[in-house]
Amino acid sequence: xxxxxxxxxxxxxxxxxxxxxxxxxxxxxxxxxxxxxxxxxxxxxxxxxxxxxxxxxxxxxxxxxxxxxxxxxxxxxxxxxxxxxxxxxxxxxxxxxxxx
Numbered sequence: 001x002x003x004x005x006x007x008x009x010x011x012x013x014x015x016x017x018x019x020x021x022x023x024x025x026x027x028x029x030x031x032x033x034x035x036x037x038x039x040x041x042x043x044x045x046x047x048x049x050x051x052x053x054x055x056x057x058x059x060x061x062x063x064x065x066x067x068x069x070x071x072x073x074x075x076x077x078x079x080x081x082x083x084x085x086x087x088x089x090x091x092x093x094x095x096x097x098x099x100x
Contacts (some may be wrong), residue, residue, distance in 0.1 A: 018044040028062050029055040 021038025
């Protein structure tokens, strides 16, 4: 009986894995993490929806809004793919010091 997997553990893994993945993707798109964890755990096809969903607001290191057309682009893209405008390279971030 060494190769036998208990059905409870198998079902737990089927629910847990999509829930964790859905929560991580929701966090990267500035969405409600606990709600999306629960929804993806119960309905795994919702992973496709959250994968293709646009972010709700800027997520530092992931998505930002274009300064010209206001559409979301990836954080490190130098040019907006929608309007081809050049993006500002540096944002006011942590640790910026201005010497007088």
